[in-house]
Amino acid sequence: MFMHIHDAKLYSWRQEHTEIPEYTFPVNVFHIHFPDRYIIPPHWHDHLEWIYITKGSFQVQIGSDSRQLHAGEAAWVNRRQMHCAHPMEQGSELYAIVYNEALLKGVQDFTEVQYIQPLLAGEVALPVFYDRDLPMSDMVRESLERLIVLHRDQSLGYELRFKGELLSLLGLAFQRSNHHNRNQNIRRDTGIHPLLMHLSSHFHEPLTVEQAARMCCVTPNYFCSLFKKTTGTTLVKYIHMLRVHEACRLLQLRRYSVQDVASQVGFSNLTYFGRVFKSFTGTSPRQYMARSHINE
Numbered sequence: 108m109f110m111h112i113h114d115a116k117l118y119s120w121r122q123e124h125t126e127i128p129e130y131t132f133p134v135n136v137f138h139i140h141f142p143d144r145y146i147i148p149p150h151w152h153d154h155l156e157w158i159y160i161t162k163g164s165f166q167v168q169i170g171s172d173s174r175q176l177h178a179g180e181a182a183w184v185n186r187r188q189m190h191c192a193h194p195m196e197q198g199s200e201l202y203a204i205v206y207n208e209a210l211l212k213g214v215q216d217f218t219e220v221q222y223i224q225p226l227l228a229g230e231v232a233l234p235v236f237y238d239r240d241l242p243m244s245d246m247v248r249e250s251l252e253r254l255i256v257l258h259r260d261q262s263l264g265y266e267l268r269f270k271g272e273l274l275s276l277l278g279l280a281f282q283r284s285n286h287h288n289r290n291q292n293i294r295r296d297t298g299i300h301p302l303l304m305h306l307s308s309h310f311h312e313p314l315t316v317e318q319a320a321r322m323c324c325v326t327p328n329y330f331c332s333l334f335k336k337t338t339g340t341t342l343v344k345y346i347h348m349l350r351v352h353e354a355c356r357l358l359q360l361r362r363y364s365v366q367d368v369a370s371q372v373g374f375s376n377l378t379y380f381g382r383v384f385k386s387f388t389g390t391s392p393r394q395y396m397a398r399s400h401i402n403e
Contacts, residue, residue, distance in 0.1 A: 119296045125152045125205055127242040132266050133207035136258040139192070142388065146344060146352050147203065149191040149307040156184035156205045157276065158192060159251040160270050163199025166339035167192040167233045171298050179248050181237040186227065189300060191307075193348055195339060197389075202255050211277075218274075221282060233280040234386060250276050269365070274279040298339050299323050299330075310371035316342060350374065351387045358392055359399040365392045 127133045133154070136396045137166035139147060140162075147158070149168075158167060162179045169190045175180060184190045186208060192201065211223045225231045235246050254272050257265045300321045305315075319342055320330035334342050350372040366377055369392070384392050 109239040114274050120386040125154055127154070127205070127207065130207075132256065133209055134269065134331060135205050137203040137205065138200070139203060141194075141198075142355065142398070144352075145194060145355075147190065147192040147201075148349055148350060148352060149153070149189060149303040151184050151189045152189050152205075154205045155186055156190070156203055157251060158182040158184065158201055158203050159248075159255070159279065160192070160199070160201045165199055165201055166195055167236075168303070168337065172235050173302055173338060174236050175341075176236065176238070179239050180249055181247055183233055183234070183235055183237070185229075189304060191261075191303065193338075193345075194336050202251070204251065204258075206273060208266070210273065219361050221376075222277065226277075231281075231284065233277075236281045241283075247276065247279055299334055304335075305347065306349060310346050310353070311371065313373075314346065326346070327370075338378045346373075347383050348387065354380075354384060354392065355388065355395065361396055361399065367394070368392065 116369075124248055125135070127135050137144065158176075159181045160176045160178050162178055166177055167174060167176050167182050167190070169182055169184055170188050174182075175195060193373060201213070208223075208227050211401070212219060212227075222231075226233065237244060242246075250272050254269060257269045257272070302319055305322060316327050316330060319334070320327045325333060334345070338345055340348070354368050354372045357363060357371070360367070363371075367379075369377050369380035372380075374383070381391055384390075384395070388395055389399070
């Protein structure tokens with residue numbers, strides 16, 4: 108009998124899904140790697156975030172800006188800003204350091220008035236990407252690595268040091284920005300941003316290149332070039348990636364058959380689903396489900 112997987116929150120990550128276990132100290136660190144979470148799907152939330160690549164490379168999109176980042180490089184995400192990332196090679200890993208604005212507010216001193224309030228109000232645009240060739244790249248990398256270790260160990264007083272590192276990172280980011288020229292560098296999300304947000308909730312539905320191009324208000328030919336330039340892959344492969352990502356989560360639950368999972372994430376042909384799934388994970392859906400059971 109067919110089971111309605113929608114009851115299990117099929118698309119639980121599509122928008123504003125961010126686990127903050129302790130709201131008196133609203134931070135969390137997510138390790139993105141195979142076979143658990145291996146992509147960051149298109150989404151937004153009310154928190155701030157640093158994305159730090161530790162192995163391999165990822166295509167990272169923040170709003171309308173996209174870039175391939177390698178190990179040791181980072182990206183900054185402001186609140187309510189669409190962002191996503193997917194690996195460009197096997198074995199790639201990243202950390203997402205997420206924290207709420209409440210961690211930065213409440214003192215009403217000069218730093219909050221001069222920097223934090225304009226940042227949260229959208230009056231200041233900090234640089235998005237932090238490449239290895241920047242003069243301050245070593246300081247950014249070392250600070251992010253300290254945050255990861257602090258959150259992992261959580262020894263006495265780690266909250267003070269964690270907050271201090273976050274403020275230090277913002278200080279480095281402000282050094283790179285011309286924050287006195289407010290509103291001049293803030294860009295509207297353009298290009299394929301509307302399509303990515305659509306796919307975050309509707310990846311299981313059929314979509315042609317012509318339909319996708321209309322969402323982006325461009326011609327089909329230009330759309331293919333724009334999408335590949337922005338995401339580093341084709342529309343079909345991107346949709347397959349989102350479908351396989353959700354299929355992995357559902358298979359780990361071990362509540363549904365492979366056929367049910369395939370149908371719910373958008374595949375009508377079970378053989379084709381298995382072939383696409385293996386191209387991303389290196390294993391069949393049934394083997395993946397069995398391995399998830401062994402690893403518990």
